[in-house]
Amino acid sequence: MTRKQKRLSVIVAGLAFLAAAAGLTFYALGQKASYFYMPAELATASVPPGQRIRLGGLVEKGTVVRGSGATVAFSVTDTQKSVKVTYTGILPDLFREGQGVITEGAFGPDGVFVADSVLAKHDERYMPKEVADGLKAKGIWVESKSQ
Amino acid sequence: MVETGHFALVLAFALSLVQMLVPLVGARTGNQRLMAVGGPVTVTGFALTALSFAALAGAYAGSDFSVANVWENSHSLQPMIYKITGTWGNHEGSMLLWVLILTFFGALVAVFGNNLPATLKANVLAVQGMIGAAFFLFILTTSNPFIRLNPAPVEGRDLNPVLQDLGLAIHPPLLYLGYVGFSICFSFSVAALIEGRIDASWARWVRPWTLVAWMFLTGGIAMGSYWAYYELGWGGFWFWDPVENASFMPWLAGTALLHSAIVMEKRSALKIWTLLLAILTFSLSLLGTFLVRSGVLTSVHAFATDPARGVFILCILTLFIGGSLALFALRASSLTAGGLFHPISREGALVLNNLFLTTATATVLVGTLYPLALEALTGGKISVGAPFFDLTFGPLMLPLLAIVPFGPLLAWKRGDVIAASQRLMAAFAVAVAAMLVTGLFINGASVFAALGVGLAVWLVAGALTDLAVKSGAGSVAPAVMLRRFAGLPRSVFGTALAHLGLGLTLLGIVGTLCFGTERILTMRPGETVELSGHSLRFEGLFPQKGPNFTEDRARFLLIGADGNAKGEISSAKRFFQARQTATTESGIRTLGLSQLYLSLGDEGNDGSVVVRLWWKPLVTLIWGGALVMMAGVAMSLADRRLRVGAPARRRKPAAALASPT
Numbered sequence: 001m002t003r004k005q006k007r008l009s010v011i012v013a014g015l016a017f018l019a020a021a022a023g024l025t026f027y028a029l030g031q032k033a034s035y036f037y038m039p040a041e042l043a044t045a046s047v048p049p050g051q052r053i054r055l056g057g058l059v060e061k062g063t064v065v066r067g068s069g070a071t072v073a074f075s076v077t078d079t080q081k082s083v084k085v086t087y088t089g090i091l092p093d094l095f096r097e098g099q100g101v102i103t104e105g106a107f108g109p110d111g112v113f114v115a116d117s118v119l120a121k122h123d124e125r126y127m128p129k130e131v132a133d134g135l136k137a138k139g140i141w142v143e144s145k146s147q
Numbered sequence: 148m149v150e151t152g153h154f155a156l157v158l159a160f161a162l163s164l165v166q167m168l169v170p171l172v173g174a175r176t177g178n179q180r181l182m183a184v185g186g187p188v189t190v191t192g193f194a195l196t197a198l199s200f201a202a203l204a205g206a207y208a209g210s211d212f213s214v215a216n217v218w219e220n221s222h223s224l225q226p227m228i229y230k231i232t233g234t235w236g237n238h239e240g241s242m243l244l245w246v247l248i249l250t251f252f253g254a255l256v257a258v259f260g261n262n263l264p265a266t267l268k269a270n271v272l273a274v275q276g277m278i279g280a281a282f283f284l285f286i287l288t289t290s291n292p293f294i295r296l297n298p299a300p301v302e303g304r305d306l307n308p309v310l311q312d313l314g315l316a317i318h319p320p321l322l323y324l325g326y327v328g329f330s331i332c333f334s335f336s337v338a339a340l341i342e343g344r345i346d347a348s349w350a351r352w353v354r355p356w357t358l359v360a361w362m363f364l365t366g367g368i369a370m371g372s373y374w375a376y377y378e379l380g381w382g383g384f385w386f387w388d389p390v391e392n393a394s395f396m397p398w399l400a401g402t403a404l405l406h407s408a409i410v411m412e413k414r415s416a417l418k419i420w421t422l423l424l425a426i427l428t429f430s431l432s433l434l435g436t437f438l439v440r441s442g443v444l445t446s447v448h449a450f451a452t453d454p455a456r457g458v459f460i461l462c463i464l465t466l467f468i469g470g471s472l473a474l475f476a477l478r479a480s481s482l483t484a485g486g487l488f489h490p491i492s493r494e495g496a497l498v499l500n501n502l503f504l505t506t507a508t509a510t511v512l513v514g515t516l517y518p519l520a521l522e523a524l525t526g527g528k529i530s531v532g533a534p535f536f537d538l539t540f541g542p543l544m545l546p547l548l549a550i551v552p553f554g555p556l557l558a559w560k561r562g563d564v565i566a567a568s569q570r571l572m573a574a575f576a577v578a579v580a581a582m583l584v585t586g587l588f589i590n591g592a593s594v595f596a597a598l599g600v601g602l603a604v605w606l607v608a609g610a611l612t613d614l615a616v617k618s619g620a621g622s623v624a625p626a627v628m629l630r631r632f633a634g635l636p637r638s639v640f641g642t643a644l645a646h647l648g649l650g651l652t653l654l655g656i657v658g659t660l661c662f663g664t665e666r667i668l669t670m671r672p673g674e675t676v677e678l679s680g681h682s683l684r685f686e687g688l689f690p691q692k693g694p695n696f697t698e699d700r701a702r703f704l705l706i707g708a709d710g711n712a713k714g715e716i717s718s719a720k721r722f723f724q725a726r727q728t729a730t731t732e733s734g735i736r737t738l739g740l741s742q743l744y745l746s747l748g749d750e751g752n753d754g755s756v757v758v759r760l761w762w763k764p765l766v767t768l769i770w771g772g773a774l775v776m777m778a779g780v781a782m783s784l785a786d787r788r789l790r791v792g793a794p795a796r797r798r799k800p801a802a803a804l805a806s807p808t
Contacts (some may be wrong), residue, residue: 010490014502021506021543025513028538029531033518036528054530070667070748070757089667090380090748090759093720093729104530 034104039081049107055083055115056102064097076101076113087115149214152202153293156243159195159250160283162188166253166276170269174341182265185272186257192279193247193254200247203292204234213299216240216292222305222725224695232316233306238440238456239292241319245436246282248320248327253279256331263348270338271331278330281463289456305695305725314374318367322394325364326432329401331356333429336422337471340478345422350412353425355784357408361401362780368394369773380731380746382761384659384769387536389444392515393435396508400428403504406497414559416487416494419479420501426475430468431508437464443519492562496554503547510539548602548653552609555642556616570616574608592661599657606650610643641783645776652772658741658765665762667748671755675706679762681743682706683716688754696723698732701747701756705736718747740765 036054037045047053060082063075070089075082085103095101095118103115166188173181203216207230212218220237221230235244253275260268286292309315335353339345371394376384385391404424411421438444441457488494514531521527552574556567582601585592617639618632664679672687686702700719707713718734734745741764748757 017502018506021510021539024542025510025539028535029513029517032534032538033529033531034534036530052534054528066749070669070759090746090757093731 036102038078039076039083040078042083043081047107049109052104052106054102054104055085055113056100057082059095059097059099059101061097076103083113084111085113085115087118089116089118091118148202149206149211149293149295152199152206153291155195155199155202156283156287156293159192159199159246160280160287162192162195163250163276163279163283166192167273167280168276170276171273171341174266174269174273177266179265182269185269185276186260189250189253189257189272189275192276193250196243196247196250200234200243203240203243204231207231207234210303211299212301212303213295213297214292215294215296218296218300218303220306221303222695223302225306225311226694228313228316229306229311233310235319236306236310236315239286239290241323242282242286242290242440243292244320245323245327246279246286248323249275249279249282249330252327252331256334260352263352264346266342267335267338267346267348270341271334274334274337275330278334278467281466285456285459285463289459303725305723308696308721308723308726308728308730309378312374312378314370314378318370318374321363321370322367325360325362325367325401326394326397326435328356328360328363329397329425329429329432332360332404332425333467333471336425337474339422339482340471340474343478343481345418345482347415350408350415350421353421354408354412357401357405357425358780358784361398361405362777362784364394364398364401365773365777365780368398369770373770377733377735378730380733382665382733382744382746382759382763384656384766387514387532389515389519390439392511393438396511396515397428397431397435399504399508399511400424400431403501403508404428406500406504410494410497414488414494417498419482422482423475423479424501424505426468426471427505430464430471431512433464433467437461438515488559489561491557491564493554493557493559495562496550496557499550500547500554503543507540507543507547510543511536514539545602548606548649551606551646551649552612555613555639555646571609571612574605574612577608578602578605589662596657596661599661600654603650603654603657606653607647610647610650613646614639614643637786638783641779641781641786644779644782646779648772648775648777648779650772651768651775652770655740655765655768655770655772659763659769662764663762663766665760667757667759669751669755670758671753676758676760678743678760681738681762683743683745683760684712685756685758688750688756691719693721695725696721698722699750701734701758703734703745705743716743716745718745720747720750737767740767740771742766 034052034054036056037047038057039055042055055076057076057078060075060077063073063082065073067073071086072088072091073084073086075084077083085105087103087105102119103113104117104119105113105115108114166185169188170182170185173179173184203214205211206214206217207221208227210217210221210223210230212221216237216239220240221233225233233240235241253272256263256268256271256275260271263271332353335349335356339349368391371391372384375386375391376382404421407417407421407424410417437457437460441460443457514535518529518531521529552571553564553567556570557564578601581604582597585600586594586597589596614632614635617635618628620628623631666676666678668676670676670685672685675682675684682705684704684706686704689700689702691698691700698719698721700717703716703718704712705714705716714736716734716736719732721730721732722728723730731747736743741762744761744763746759748759750756
């Protein structure tokens with residue numbers, strides 16, 4: 001091979017490698033990123049059982065039931081619709097009734113959302129940002145000017 | 148004192164303007180006296196920034212709540228250590244720490260850079276001055292920590308409880324030493340572009356700075372990971388969180404830079420690529436600063452409605468990344484290309500390393516920025532987490548790790564893969580043996596787990612093979628070999644240690660992910676739980692009082708096989724009055740290289756408590772491996788060739804170093 005051909009083959013191999021990596025990245029973005037929904041949005045979006053999503057909203061007052069062992073059932077609401085959630089594990093320190101929460105998991109065949117993680121990661125107003133944005137968009141929650 | 152600090156900061160900003168303009172003009176016009184201004188100005192700027200930082204730290208130590216920043220982030224009952232670390236536990240203070248480290252590194256170049264060509268030194272200091280000026284202006288206009296409150300509040304609002312921890316206290320300084328350390332590599336690159344040439348002293352300076360920055364960044368990331376592991380109570384060591392990715396991207400690019408700088412120094416090849424990589428690495432450091440400091444991660448909307456800080460950093464980002472890349476596009480063609488080499492050679496292996504690492508950096512970049520871009524453009528909200536990175540980052544890392552042991556065994560210029568493979572036969576046999584033992588004799592081991600253990604052992608054995616081969620194993624008498632081993636250059640030990648540390652970290656990750664066990668259960672006092680051969684007895688909950696919190700501490704006794712107690716593990720729920728927030732302190736006991744990890748959930752009315760218990764085999768190796776990598780880099784730094792200030796043995800005559808203009 002001449003020097004030019006050699007250089008060309010190295011460049012082609014490099015580009016093929018990058019193209020493969022880019023393809024994989026975009027495939028993974030389509031398949032592995034989990035979308036965020038609030039309960040009312042689930043009525044219009046069809047989410048099949050088993051597909052991983054993130055469900056956010058407020059923990060509905062009076063719905064938290066501690067079952068046997070470490071299993072907890074509660075409802076997540078955006079004041080229009082609510083969704084039943086079960087979770088086995090330790091709830092975060094900031095998990096409280098009436099406050100914002102994000103759960104990640106998938107719907108079971110019975111329509112109950114089985115969460116494998118519950119986040120109450122928050123800013124100083126105890127509201128996860130997706131939940132705060134969602135509630136603001138619905139006009140349910142108005143950001144107070146004072147801190 | 149606080150006003151002195153404020154005034155010193157303004158003066159430091161003014162000096163950074165001088166530092167950015169005068170030496171640059173001097174280098175352009177060949178004026179020695181103008182160029183010589185750079186050094187003293189840089190050192191004075193550092194002294195003023197240090198004074199400013201000390202003033203703020205003093206206000207924190209003395210709980211001066213008339214300073215708004217202190218009031219927001221401190222409390223008079225806080226232990227002294229957290230009062231002081233609170234100085235950088237907030238946005239304003241951490242930016243001040245950022246510029247303190249920036250001016251410190253600039254001052255190091257000014258003081259120890261006497262063996263640099265005068266124009267190069269002047270240009271480097273000027274570029275450092277530009278970065279400094281931008282950040283000083285940012286602090287003074289949008290993030291001033293010295294603003295007073297009138298009337299002064301009596302009590303402060305306390306430091307965020309999760310930050311009241313020694314691990315997090317030293318995490319930001321280490322991380323910033325890493326981020327900002329790369330600014331020197333960036334300044335050297337831009338200076339080389341301004342001059343339009345790269346000479347020998349460029350590589351001799353950039354390589355040790357890369358090593359130093361990389362070492363601190365590794366320490367910072369490892370520290371942050373360990374902090375998240377024990378403080379957040381989820382038992383995880385890496386979450387692919389955007390904040391973590393922000394520090395991981397410069398680390399990956401910096402690792403690539405570390406390797407290409409070797410080629411550049413030893414063979415003066417890959418010059419232009421190394422220069423570009425230095426620019427990209429610091430650009431990613433700036434991007435990391437932007438992501439964490441602009442508030443864009445907390446909420447894209449908050450960023451849009453209160454844009455002062457975010458837009459300012461975005462401008463800095465655009466200016467420096469855009470400016471340096473534009474300069475690169477203009478000038479790169481005038482730089483002379485380096486030597487040629489065969490694809491199968493040490494250089495070739497390092498190019499492959501760079502290809503994998505930069506591509507991996509790109510996938511992390513896409514995974515981090517795509518959700519932000521999508522939300523800004525369409526309002527759709529997605530989260531990109533472990534499943535995405537397992538599919539993209541994982542497949543890139545596996546082949547890279549598999550070829551690591553070959554690199555150091557290939558010769559420069561033209562290597563021999565077959566000879567290298569023969570030398571690695573023993574290491575390969577050990578790795579396969581480890582894989583078979585894991586797969587056949589450990590209960591519940593998956594194929595993936597066996598492969599992971601095999602790969603980790605392959606890395607460790609490969610690193611040891613490198614040392615053995617270079618000491619002449621198999622061809623010389625043991626006594627000679629020992630003497631040769633002792634006489635090996637320290638950078639050879641450095642490489643071997645760093646690769647060995649990588650293997651240990653991988654072993655820790657595989658051990659924890661594939662062989663870890665966990666249980667969640669409700670326990671009453673006196674009950675015993677069994678996990679992976681360890682018995683724990685719950686003794687009960689005991690209320691306690693700390694300096695600025697109250698806690699319920701749950702005590703557990705570790706029971707040995709003979710029924711006697713071997714030790715205690717305790718975990719607590721803490722409540723901080725000032726912020727009305729609760730945190731969970733996990734209980735950890737290290738047994739050999741593994742850990743028993745325990746976290747508390749809700750308390751029942753009858754003294755029972757929900758307990759989550761993990762057995763994490765080999766987990767300490769994750770961070771232990773990082774320490775070994777850092778030790779390797781420290782070893783390389785101690786190599787005489789790289790010692791800053793050591794007389795250069797092959798220094799070019801002074802005439803060749805003079806500016807071409």
